[in-house]
Amino acid sequence: MSKRFYITTAIDYVNGQPHLGHAYEKVITDVIARARRSMGEDVFFLTGLDEHGQKVQQVAVAEGKNPQAYCDELAASWKNFAQKLGLSNEDFVRTTEPRHKEIVQTILSKLNAEGHFYKATYTGFYSTSAETFLTEKDRLPDGSFDASYGKVAELKEENYYFKLKDQQAWLIDYIEKNPDFIVPSYRRNEVLGFLKNETLEDLCISRPAARLTWGIPIPFDLNYVTYVWFDALVNYISVPAAHGDPKITESLKLPKNSGQPPVELWAADAHVIGKDILKFHAVYWPIMLKAMGLPMPKQLLVHGWWQKDGQKMSKSTGVSVDPIAVIDEWGLDAFRFYVVRELAIGPDGNWTDAGFQSRYSAELANGLGNLVNRSLSMLKKYRNGVVPKVSNELAPDADKAVQETIANLRKYELQDALASIWTLVNRANQYVDQTAPFKLAKDPTKAERLDEVLYNLCEACRILAVLLWSYLPTTSEKIYQQLGLTDSPNKLDAAKWGLLKEGQVVGEPAALFPRKDLKPT
Numbered sequence: 001m002s003k004r005f006y007i008t009t010a011i012d013y014v015n016g017q018p019h020l021g022h023a024y025e026k027v028i029t030d031v032i033a034r035a036r037r038s039m040g041e042d043v044f045f046l047t048g049l050d051e052h053g054q055k056v057q058q059v060a061v062a063e064g065k066n067p068q069a070y071c072d073e074l075a076a077s078w079k080n081f082a083q084k085l086g087l088s089n090e091d092f093v094r095t096t097e098p099r100h101k102e103i104v105q106t107i108l109s110k111l112n113a114e115g116h117f118y119k120a121t122y123t124g125f126y127s128t129s130a131e132t133f134l135t136e137k138d139r140l141p142d143g144s145f146d147a148s149y150g151k152v153a154e155l156k157e158e159n160y161y162f163k164l165k166d167q168q169a170w171l172i173d174y175i176e177k178n179p180d181f182i183v184p185s186y187r188r189n190e191v192l193g194f195l196k197n198e199t200l201e202d203l204c205i206s207r208p209a210a211r212l213t214w215g216i217p218i219p220f221d222l223n224y225v226t227y228v229w230f231d232a233l234v235n236y237i238s239v240p241a242a243h244g245d246p247k248i249t250e251s252l253k254l255p256k257n258s259g260q261p262p263v264e265l266w267a268a269d270a271h272v273i274g275k276d277i278l279k280f281h282a283v284y285w286p287i288m289l290k291a292m293g294l295p296m297p298k299q300l301l302v303h304g305w306w307q308k309d310g311q312k313m314s315k316s317t318g319v320s321v322d323p324i325a326v327i328d329e330w331g332l333d334a335f336r337f338y339v340v341r342e343l344a345i346g347p348d349g350n351w352t353d354a355g356f357q358s359r360y361s362a363e364l365a366n367g368l369g370n371l372v373n374r375s376l377s378m379l380k381k382y383r384n385g386v387v388p389k390v391s392n393e394l395a396p397d398a399d400k401a402v403q404e405t406i407a408n409l410r411k412y413e414l415q416d417a418l419a420s421i422w423t424l425v426n427r428a429n430q431y432v433d434q435t436a437p438f439k440l441a442k443d444p445t446k447a448e449r450l451d452e453v454l455y456n457l458c459e460a461c462r463i464l465a466v467l468l469w470s471y472l473p474t475t476s477e478k479i480y481q482q483l484g485l486t487d488s489p490n491k492l493d494a495a496k497w498g499l500l501k502e503g504q505v506v507g508e509p510a511a512l513f514p515r516k517d518l519k520p521t
């Protein structure tokens with residue numbers, strides 16, 4: 001058994017419908033997972049849903065539904081959404097599943113027995129929408145709390161606390177010694193700044209069942225349920241535990257999974273998360289793991305937030321991008337392409353319909369689509385669809401694009417990798433213009449030159465299909481089919497110039513990205 005490359009997304013709250021932000025995170029994680037597979041690695045990609053807590057309970061109650069029934073309904077539509085995005089996840093976790101709840105309870109009992117928790121009374125302010133206690137430090141200069149906290153109520157209640165105060169020093173040290181633990185580096189600096197300038201408060205890990213019932217019961221005190229973040233973060237190890245991961249099985253003293261062979265997943269290679277949930281992943285999660293005796297995840301890959309037309313997306317203002325509507329109108333690959341091409345993993349992005357449409361027509365329809373279509377159409381027209389003998393004229397350009405793409409994919413520079421791929425799209429389109437095969441075809445003395453040009457174009461299209469597989473799996477498969485190839489473009493090993501064989505008969509060319517009349521925006 002060898003360790004698999006284990007990558008996760010944040011698990012989404014089921015208190016509404018998925019939007020662009022959720023879709024973006026899942027797509028970039030999927031591209032990384034597919035890229036690793038295409039490099040020959042054994043990958044385990046996990047995504048799923050965060051179903052407990054006040055936010056979900058409130059929506060369920062407002063809709064007059066029992067929370068479990070409400071979650072079951074939404075989970076079905078979020079699972080469809082994962083399919084709609086073309087995700088290649090190995091598992092899908094729901095925090096209401098027994099396999100997850102049992103592990104949360106095992107961890108709570110273990111940490112409690114080892115003295116990590118204490119009970120205390122808290123008097124102060126509580127934000128329901130952020131599910132967090134607020135202190136004097138959270139007040140604005142005018143004494144109020146930021147509107148993002150929603151309704152803030154005064155509370156006096158007893159709860160269980162997880163001791164964090166003594167953990168600050170080793171965590172700072174760990175983050176400083178492991179520069180790749182949090183990327184991009186400005187997010188790492190943000191965490192270090194926070195840890196160095198503020199004293200960590202102990203974390204309240206319970207909520208009284210009298211106030212909130214929708215959570216995992218605290219096993220040693222059934223008057224309480226588990227704080228939703230303590231529950232949610234555990235998904236990253238409860239799923240490996242369910243698959244018999246040896247490190248987790250050992251540290252939590254779980255019974256060995258009889259029957260199925262164990263799957264080695266922990267430590268995670270990357271947790272892909274948005275910038276708003278960095279503190280939970282960079283501070284609380286490492287401390288929880290250390291208390292459990294488990295190694296740290298290798299990396300937190302922190303992405304930025306999308307806006308629409310320069311405005312924050314929100315239910316109340318109705319400013320939003322519905323990924324399903326975009327996919328239905330423009331196709332899945334066009335959506336996947338745009339979000340990764342437009343935004344690197346790190347900074348914030350801005351969706352505009354005009355920007356989407358302009359990339360669709362310039363880069364997909366006129367760039368990639370046109371290249372494949374005219375290359376194959378010319379081969380059909382001038383050579384009956386039969387690939388001529390190997391020619392290496394574009395090989396150096398292709399090799400360079402391949403190397404750059406792989407180097408960028410390894411660094412999770414997904415946007416740069418796409419730009420590297422497009423150097424070959426552009427080079428090949430320029431090659432058509434420079435060599436003018438339609439003119440060569442009119443002159444019988446140029447037949448050999450035409451053979452060369454056609455081979456170079458078709459082989460460039462094949463290499464592009466291989467490079468694009470992680471991003472645009474459907475398009476990439478279509479290019480292979482149109483080339484008459486029966487295997488899958490899903491291995492980067494195939495991005496070697498010259499593998500397209502002389503005598504290969506191509507299939508029917510068909511538009512990959514139909515040109516559309518642009519709508520006024």
Ligand code: MSP
Nearest residue numbers: 010011012013021022050232233273274304305306
């Ligand atoms: N349930 C928690 C995560 C628990 S992980 C153990 C949560 N859920 S969420 O539904 O609010 O957000 C899920 C992910 O979507 C987060 O990583 C968040 O950053 C991301 N996004 C939500 N809105 C976003 C944008 N507008 N843009 C980009 N990503 C955003 O937080």
